[in-house]
Amino acid sequence: MPQALTGRLLGEGLVVAVLLAWFVLGRGLPEFILPGPLAVARRLLDLFVTPEFLWHVATSTWRVLVSIMAALLIGGGLAFLAWGVPWLDGVVDERIKPVLNSFPSIGWAILAAIWFDPGHFGVIFVEVAILIPFCLINIAEGLRNIDRELMEMGRSFTRHRARILFRITLPLLVPYGLSAARIAYGIAWKIALVAELLGAPSGLGYLMLRAQTAADNTTFLATCFAIVLLFVAGERLVIVPLERRFARR
Numbered sequence: 001m002p003q004a005l006t007g008r009l010l011g012e013g014l015v016v017a018v019l020l021a022w023f024v025l026g027r028g029l030p031e032f033i034l035p036g037p038l039a040v041a042r043r044l045l046d047l048f049v050t051p052e053f054l055w056h057v058a059t060s061t062w063r064v065l066v067s068i069m070a071a072l073l074i075g076g077g078l079a080f081l082a083w084g085v086p087w088l089d090g091v092v093d094e095r096i097k098p099v100l101n102s103f104p105s106i107g108w109a110i111l112a113a114i115w116f117d118p119g120h121f122g123v124i125f126v127e128v129a130i131l132i133p134f135c136l137i138n139i140a141e142g143l144r145n146i147d148r149e150l151m152e153m154g155r156s157f158t159r160h161r162a163r164i165l166f167r168i169t170l171p172l173l174v175p176y177g178l179s180a181a182r183i184a185y186g187i188a189w190k191i192a193l194v195a196e197l198l199g200a201p202s203g204l205g206y207l208m209l210r211a212q213t214a215a216d217n218t219t220f221l222a223t224c225f226a227i228v229l230l231f232v233a234g235e236r237l238v239i240v241p242l243e244r245r246f247a248r249r
Contacts, residue, residue, distance in 0.1 A: 019037050033217065034217070035217055040218055043218045043222040044222040046222075047226060048226070053226075056206065059202045060193075060203040060204045061230065063127065063203065064189060067124050067127035067188050068181060070128045071128050071131035071184055072135050072139075072177065072180060074128065074135070075131070075132045075139060078136050083143040083144075092136075097133055097136060097137070100129070100136070101133040105126075105191060105194065108125075108126045110198065118200055123195040123200050127191045131187060131188060131191070134180060135184060138177070138180035138183070139180060142177070146169065175246060178242055178243050182235070182243075185234060185235065185239060186231065186235075204223055204226070207219070207223050208220055208223050211223065
């Protein structure tokens, strides 16, 4: 308990120290370079009661969620393909995964800006392309570590592959899927902003670009902190409860 309390106090103290340093620096610099924390906090509160901002929040959130689901399906599908068809393991593990894992994020964003009209599809394409290897690696690791004896026991009761898949294999992979979703959720927000900066007429990335063009650094920083709040809320209210629920099983 003392160690946990000490860690908590150190963490909170660090936040206070950063805010104080920010306040002192902000007083000596113009607002278009570094606005103070109070100005950013007021703008942040204003944003969350502005219908236009809430619409951009909903747009970015929708893109992030769709991208995570698509990446889990495609990455999981590739992992199952390599696991279920042994001769394809080399293709997925040694050809597809290295390319997707090493291809530059900005490269996908630029290609999407060239290939597609500005809008939802281009942003989702970029997010899915970057998230697939994270989902593939996590789910493939889960398939490698699956309990073989439990699988054999399932086959001794039934030869129906679909029943084994839904009753044994997928439940065993839930922790790995949630781990992939947690990683993808954090990365997806960062990718969404880059993709929206380069090729979208809506979303939080578009708002940041508009604020930067107008030299409105207060709105720019407020939007950044809004994204932090959205990420923390999604993680604490959705992902963590799901992990706890399945950890008890």
